[in-house]
Amino acid sequence: MSLSCELLHVIQRKGSDEPYGMDSYEGARARWCAGCGDHGILTAVQRLLAAEQLVPEQTVFVSGIGCSSRFPHYLKTYGFHGIHGRALPVSTGIKLHRPELSVFTVMGDGDCTSIGAAHWIHALRYNVDLTVMMLDNAIYGLTKKQTSPTTPQGTVSNTQPRGSYLPAMNPLSVSLGVTNASFVAQTAEWVPAHLYATLRAAYQHKGTSFVRILQRCPVFTPEIFASAVRDPSQIALLVHDDGVIVPEIEKIYKTQIHHDPRDLAAARHYAESDDRIHLGVFFRDPSRPRYEETRRTTPRTPTERNTRLEEEFDKYAV
């Protein structure tokens, strides 16, 4: 049976009263290693998309380069898999031109905090409405185990075989130091309920929502988060009505800190304290200006544009 494109579309739309399920967003089969934390993040994202009933064609995932940046290929939304470190400028361009689209940015730790560091800082300042996920496994995986800025000091890698030389960069402190940053959170892929709740809060926040997702690499850094995975007492949850509250994990993660995400000084304190790994929304301020709103212009028809351009030419007329 042959149908025109338009008819096919009508048929598909007829069924569209049915809600999107998680499987509506399934793209190609994920090719990450077995045990890679990225699988769980992909699932949490699909759960978020279904929960928010995001229209697949109105949703764009933008990534850079690295293991995590394969993300868009595994989703059935629009995707743009670009170059190393530069996912944020591409995301900014999409959102500036098409503010009606939901735009997600997926980066790794090297992508975001090393080669793309300038864009990371400025994206936080632009505060364009993007949901930004930084999948932090503290190592370069795709290029086979090189030190990244978030690699813990002393970790042996192929580029620093006698142990990495410098203390690891703290992406939360850096993000919280950026003027006009409006949402900074941390979660961990081995706490799926918290991961999902945090991503959902990030999506619902209007502005650049920066989420650092602690993520295990079973091949190159299996030990980095191992003790925190085994011992929940090493983790403290930041809880608040304006942040995330995940009742189903409260019995496991007994250290809970009531933290108002409007309190920037406290957010910086928790970001810098290294006694525990803090998960939750560190900072959230929905009142910060959003660049794409500040720069919004009224669209003009070709005729309107030409009328105004004639006026411009009048100024230069001989």
Added chain:
Amino acid sequence: MTISAGTTSAVAPQTGAPPAHLRVREHTIEIVSDSGEGAQKCGQIFAAVSAKMGNGIWTVEIIPAEVQPPPRVPEGASGNRIRVGAGPVTNWGDQTDLVVAFNEQALLARHRVGALAPDAILLIEEMWATSQDPAIVAAWEAAMEELSTREYRIIPVPMQEQCLTLVENPRKGKNMFALGMLAYIYDRDMERIRDQIATAFRKKSEAVYDSNVSLVNLGYQWAQEHIGFRIDVPPAPIDTPLVVMNGNEAIGMGAIAAGFELCAMYPITPATSVSHYLSEVFERFGGVVHQAEDEIAAAGVAIGASYAGKVALTITSGPGLALKTEFLGLAIMTETPLVVVDVQRGGPSTGLPTKVEQSDLLAALFGQPGDAPHVIVAPATIEECFHVMITARRIAETFRAVVMVLTDANLATGVAPYPRPTLDSQWQAAPIDLAPVGDSDLPYAWEEETGLSRRIVPGQPGGMFTLTGLSHDERSKVAYSSGIHQHSSAMRSRKLAVLQSVLTPPVVYGDEEGGDLLVVGWGSTKGAIEEAVDRVRADGLKVSSLHLRFLSPLEPGIKAILQRFTKVVAVEINYSDDPDAPYITEENRRRGQMAMLLRSSTLVDVDSWTRVPGEPLRPGSIVTAIRERVLSGGAA
């Protein structure tokens, strides 16, 4: 009152006597001062009025490297140079015939770079000769000594003294006094001058306008009483509506006419003034100028916007183009349409930030690692700077291509009139198509014959593909099998051949049938090359020229044209080894950039004559090169 240092009767004070009239086809005038004394404003108004009266003009800026250089140093010379012609003027010409200088050091700067004709008339502020500061007097005297080595005609002018009769701070008024003098000498229409002053100072007060007009009148009156000559460059009546602007403004207006809605940029000389212009007006057209955090991000934002909708624009100069390189490869690989304007300056590295050069051609063409076919087009005139934006956007959209537009500092800052465009709504980008995508539609549905494919943008139901910079097949699946990369590379490359097939062959200027020499150029040198060709043809030499707009793909039929001439020389503003320089052989000689392209694509033995003087080529220099070097067999 007036002392004539290099006295000639033509400029001796002739109060009361009728002034001598010099009638010429063209004259080149400079106004030079310290930075901030308004010489440029004077020059701009003089040029605009001349254009409105029906003279051809070509204006170039004389710009110091620093924002506020120290006063009274040659490096600080700032101002304008205006070539005024009885007919159309296509380039800045050779040497300056008349200068108004606000101090002798600015004048010295122009003398030392050889800008002045041997018999140039120099009107110079005389206050420095009688300064209280002995160092200034000594500098003045040394300068006069140096200038006296030529046959200049020097006319000291009491600008300061005269301006003080009207204003307290002549530093802010001499430019209008100078404008008045020029208005007398060249018999400019005072009504138009007043209109132009009103336009130039429209944001300021009535008092500023009145004061400026009084100063112009004073300068006019002083010249009438003390300058014994007038110069007549007859204007021609204007039969078609003209606009007058520089090339960067033309690009900005072209971007609007083409329907661009986003221009992402990072400040860089000499490209930034496009963004200054657009920043001022673009929002009224529904457009946004995004100043990104760096050149790379500017490219990324433009690519993101293009991917999601209408073709976007990024504007830069050589160093910025280098930074954007990886992103340009991504746009080419994902077939995301994009227009990149490169306003070329001298390089490499920081090079000559404010000066013209045509050195980015090969970097623009081959800068991206991997095989990255894309389009390069170079407007040759200020008028073409406007129209190229419409062409570039349309090609980018139709061919899902990156289109680079190469202009240069000469076009960017040169000011000349051109026929006012008749705007057409069809020039503008169509609204993005959000129609659903059919089951058989693919993100790269390459047509085997042409490599062309339809673009799918976010928002189209059914088209949820992920574009990638990885090598991919027509479904955008990552290429894991052999053959995919070969085929997709062919598809991206074939688009250029298809584009070439719809271009028209370039037209020879001179003799289509052939001759002894063909001069080939590209970009802003067109006017100077064709003027040089006119001059040598007038002397009977069988010389023609060919000017290329498309550098990638090259326009069709070039080889056949080149083969009709005994010799072919590419004239460019980039570096090449002179054939008789030490160690230089036929094999190791580095030729000009377009010469290399033409040699490789036509197998014609194209010679190269190039210069990198940090200024536009002078037609006279090209004439000399044609005569002495090329035709006498100085080069292969």
